Amino acid sequence: MSRSRISRVVVTPVAFGDPPLLNVVGVHQPYALRAVVEVHTDSGLLGLGETYADETHLARLEAVAAAMGGHDPFDLHGLERLVTEVLGRETGGGGASFGGMLDVGSAVPTVFSPFEVACLDLQGRELGRPVSDLLGGAVRDRVPFSGYLFYKWAGHPGHAEDAWGAALDPDGIVRQARRMVDGWGFGSLKLKGGVFHPDEECAAIEALRGAFPDLPLRLDPNGAWTPETSVAVAERLADVVEYLEDPTPGIDGMAQVAARTDVPLATNMCVIAFEHLKPAVAADAVQVVLSDHHLWGGLRRSALLAGITETFGMGLSMHSNSHLGVSLAAMVHLAAATPNLTYACDTHYPWKTEDVVVGGVLSFEGGSVAVPTGPGLGVDLDRDRLGELHEQYLTCGVRRREDTVYMRSVEPGFTPNTSRW
Amino acid sequence: MSRSRISRVVVTPVAFGDPPLLNVVGVHQPYALRAVVEVHTDSGLLGLGETYADETHLARLEAVAAAMGGHDPFDLHGLERLVTEVLGRETGGGGASFGGMLDVGSAVPTVFSPFEVACLDLQGRELGRPVSDLLGGAVRDRVPFSGYLFYKWAGHPGHAEDAWGAALDPDGIVRQARRMVDGWGFGSLKLKGGVFHPDEECAAIEALRGAFPDLPLRLDPNGAWTPETSVAVAERLADVVEYLEDPTPGIDGMAQVAARTDVPLATNMCVIAFEHLKPAVAADAVQVVLSDHHLWGGLRRSALLAGITETFGMGLSMHSNSHLGVSLAAMVHLAAATPNLTYACDTHYPWKTEDVVVGGVLSFEGGSVAVPTGPGLGVDLDRDRLGELHEQYLTCGVRRREDTVYMRSVEPGFTPNTSRW
Numbered sequence: 001m002s003r004s005r006i007s008r009v010v011v012t013p014v015a016f017g018d019p020p021l022l023n024v025v026g027v028h029q030p031y032a033l034r035a036v037v038e039v040h041t042d043s044g045l046l047g048l049g050e051t052y053a054d055e056t057h058l059a060r061l062e063a064v065a066a067a068m069g070g071h072d073p074f075d076l077h078g079l080e081r082l083v084t085e086v087l088g089r090e091t092g093g094g095g096a097s098f099g100g101m102l103d104v105g106s107a108v109p110t111v112f113s114p115f116e117v118a119c120l121d122l123q124g125r126e127l128g129r130p131v132s133d134l135l136g137g138a139v140r141d142r143v144p145f146s147g148y149l150f151y152k153w154a155g156h157p158g159h160a161e162d163a164w165g166a167a168l169d170p171d172g173i174v175r176q177a178r179r180m181v182d183g184w185g186f187g188s189l190k191l192k193g194g195v196f197h198p199d200e201e202c203a204a205i206e207a208l209r210g211a212f213p214d215l216p217l218r219l220d221p222n223g224a225w226t227p228e229t230s231v232a233v234a235e236r237l238a239d240v241v242e243y244l245e246d247p248t249p250g251i252d253g254m255a256q257v258a259a260r261t262d263v264p265l266a267t268n269m270c271v272i273a274f275e276h277l278k279p280a281v282a283a284d285a286v287q288v289v290l291s292d293h294h295l296w297g298g299l300r301r302s303a304l305l306a307g308i309t310e311t312f313g314m315g316l317s318m319h320s321n322s323h324l325g326v327s328l329a330a331m332v333h334l335a336a337a338t339p340n341l342t343y344a345c346d347t348h349y350p351w352k353t354e355d356v357v358v359g360g361v362l363s364f365e366g367g368s369v370a371v372p373t374g375p376g377l378g379v380d381l382d383r384d385r386l387g388e389l390h391e392q393y394l395t396c397g398v399r400r401r402e403d404t405v406y407m408r409s410v411e412p413g414f415t416p417n418t419s420r421w
Numbered sequence: 422m423s424r425s426r427i428s429r430v431v432v433t434p435v436a437f438g439d440p441p442l443l444n445v446v447g448v449h450q451p452y453a454l455r456a457v458v459e460v461h462t463d464s465g466l467l468g469l470g471e472t473y474a475d476e477t478h479l480a481r482l483e484a485v486a487a488a489m490g491g492h493d494p495f496d497l498h499g500l501e502r503l504v505t506e507v508l509g510r511e512t513g514g515g516g517a518s519f520g521g522m523l524d525v526g527s528a529v530p531t532v533f534s535p536f537e538v539a540c541l542d543l544q545g546r547e548l549g550r551p552v553s554d555l556l557g558g559a560v561r562d563r564v565p566f567s568g569y570l571f572y573k574w575a576g577h578p579g580h581a582e583d584a585w586g587a588a589l590d591p592d593g594i595v596r597q598a599r600r601m602v603d604g605w606g607f608g609s610l611k612l613k614g615g616v617f618h619p620d621e622e623c624a625a626i627e628a629l630r631g632a633f634p635d636l637p638l639r640l641d642p643n644g645a646w647t648p649e650t651s652v653a654v655a656e657r658l659a660d661v662v663e664y665l666e667d668p669t670p671g672i673d674g675m676a677q678v679a680a681r682t683d684v685p686l687a688t689n690m691c692v693i694a695f696e697h698l699k700p701a702v703a704a705d706a707v708q709v710v711l712s713d714h715h716l717w718g719g720l721r722r723s724a725l726l727a728g729i730t731e732t733f734g735m736g737l738s739m740h741s742n743s744h745l746g747v748s749l750a751a752m753v754h755l756a757a758a759t760p761n762l763t764y765a766c767d768t769h770y771p772w773k774t775e776d777v778v779v780g781g782v783l784s785f786e787g788g789s790v791a792v793p794t795g796p797g798l799g800v801d802l803d804r805d806r807l808g809e810l811h812e813q814y815l816t817c818g819v820r821r822r823e824d825t826v827y828m829r830s831v832e833p834g835f836t837p838n839t840s841r842w
Contacts, residue, residue, distance in 0.1 A: 074558055128424070140504075278732065304728040307729070308732060312702075
């Protein structure tokens with residue numbers, strides 16, 4: 001049997017409209033950036049990946065893409081080695097910025113990830129099997145997601161109000177949640193906090209509990225609170241939230257809080273790479289880890305993370321940044337093939353109105369997405385849309401995620417709310 | 422593309438001649454038992470697995486085999502669930518005895534393992550790719566093994582001396598090592614201890630160091646020593662061994678020793694399942710884990726173990742029981758695709774004279790085996806030999822591994838040497 005080789009790799013940055021969603025470091029810019037990765041083989045197959053598109057990250061993606069010709073799409077270990085070699089000493093964090101919220105020690109996992117996903121897509125297409133089959137098989141037909149609620153302005157400054165309108169108090173959050181639940185059927189809700197005083201955000205969670213008595217709720221202030229405040233919030237919301245995500249920064253801070261509450265603490269900030277697991281386990285700092293294949297080095301490394309959380313008695317959930325359909329497909333396959341991913345996954349998907357994939361495959365029903373059963377990821381590029389969103393990237397002026405800079409253009413003197421309360 | 426389904430599963434117990442190798446619990450019986458698992462698909466493919474063949478284990482294999490019809494060979498998670506369901510409450514240890522050396526809490530991983538390996542063999546054959554490609558790709562072309570030295574009698578009582586002759590003192594061990602190194606080219610040596618007083622076994626290691634100044638050496642007494650003795654041996658052999666394997670039983674005992682020596686402690690006794698990892702890490706009890714896909718639930722679970730040892734800063738080596746060529750092929754693919762498996766693997770392979778696989782694929786050169794590059798595991802059954810070794814199973818009278826019982830037939834009153842010295 002012939003063994004296909006990678007013949008061509010194309011990295012296309014795209015921009016898509018993003019509402020003014022508020023968070024601990026500021027506010028989402030008018031456009032979110034993503035890079036779509038195409039990996040072509042000499043056998044005529046195409047595999048897809050999607051990742052961040054900050055300038056530094058893009059340059060690294062391009063450098064790896066240029067070196068991948070002739071590589072075997074099944075040699076993922078070799079591909080990771082190639083990424084390490086290409087990046088050389090240029091592996092420090094900051095390439096894929098996260099609005100300033102995360103500090104990544106090495107760029108290797110984030111750069112490797114979209115190529116790994118594209119290679120798994122290729123493997124699945126070569127075999128006529130869905131990617132979930134390459135990860136041990138789907139344990140569920142549908143993957144449930146939580147409705148991701150944000151404080152937000154009515155619209156970007158200088159622009160008309162968007163379809164969602166403002167959400168700046170408990171009533172606004174409940175209205176937003178109603179729309180999310182009615183439109184997508186979500187069976188759980190997450191509120192992005194860290195924007196207002198914790199009393200305000202607790203009131204919003206309590207209002208959600210009143211409006212949706214049966215839905216699991218989460219609150220994620222991205223480390224806006226001190227350990228002391230975190231304990232107080234945990235006491236107030238003990239019977240209301242299924243977990244608190246990153247109430248305070250750092251493994252030490254989280255461990256201080258965890259020692260004083262039974263509310264599970266989740267994280268996508270203090271445990272975001274494999275080297276953080278040992279100290280976090282030693283300190284019993286977190287009870288739930290949010291996986292993210294973009295951040296942890298692809299689907300197979302995320303499966304490893306899942307096995308580690310299971311082995312060490314931690315829960316597992318899934319993190320999301322603003323993303324398009326290729327990422328959603330990868331998230332769905334990964335979640336489907338991860339037995340212990342028992343929490344509904346996060347997704348920003350409802351917040352976008354544009355995409356690069358052919359529609360119809362990834363639709364939300366009852367808050368969940370059916371696992372594609374076709375070969376590979378099961379999604380295909382809509383080249384017209386890809387071209388349009390690339391053109392939008394070229395003209396929109398955004399070149400990196402800068403929530404704080406954008407916020408300061410509206411509120412001069414704004415500083416991130418980390419550990420503010 | 423058609424998706425093959427499992428149509429027929431055959432479990433064949435075989436017996437092959439085994440020399441009188443001495444260990445902490447007694448001596449190897451004249452025949453070692455293995456079960457060869459064949460998984461056939463409706464598309465005409467055959468996948469192979471190999472495992473223990475103690476009676477209780479065989480019965481469990483047969484029960485699972487009978488339930489596998491129609492299963493998708495890519496649905497490994499579903500297969501593990503099926504094993505769990507079939508075994509029901511009958512999951513306690515002892516099914517796959519280990520001569521009395523190991524206490525397995527659940528039979529699920531040992532029963533699942535050969536079927537998982539056979540399914541990966543099938544996947545590779547369907548795709549035309551070696552199993553190593555399904556595990557992320559081979560990071561090495563050849564897998565190095567260590568020469569596995571044993572104290573042994575000249576022959577089984579009542580039988581002629583075997584080709585190896587006796588090895589009951591340092592000179593005998595050095596002679597045996599010479600034969601191993603000359604015949605197979607091993608670049609490292611492991612001595613199975615726990616048979617004589619530790620002074621004798623240290624003298625044997627020191628004699629090996631004198632005879633083979635450049636070869637890494639290991640000593641494995643299978644928990645024959647107290648923590649105090651273990652520390653004394655570690656001091657004596659600190660500059661001689663690359664690690665001490667299971668000097669004393671249990672995570673607590675190993676932790677006591679580890680706290681008092683810089684010699685890495687390896688284990689295949691106190692960390693033999695995922696639930697042992699958290700307490701072992703918390704106690705810093707072991708520095709090297711010996712993986713074994715037969716024991717840990719197959720190749721993918723062994724890859725998970727590898728990722729865990731890497732994440733938590735532990736070394737990784739590979740354990741062996743008496744085995745045939747299907748197991749060797751699986752071990753080679755797994756080791757090839759495990760970047761951090763940097764120690765030479767254990768193998769009993771040189772001790773056997775019979776096999777069930779067609780010869781020529783798995784040959785030792787320079788102490789290592791080339792990773793098969795053909796589809797799947799890359800080995801095929803020799804049905805004549807399979808039939809002969811099955812016939813031998815039927816007539817040999819051995820139905821389970823009973824090192825202590827057999828030793829007592831020679832030395833009445835023998836008791837296992839666990840913690841003896």
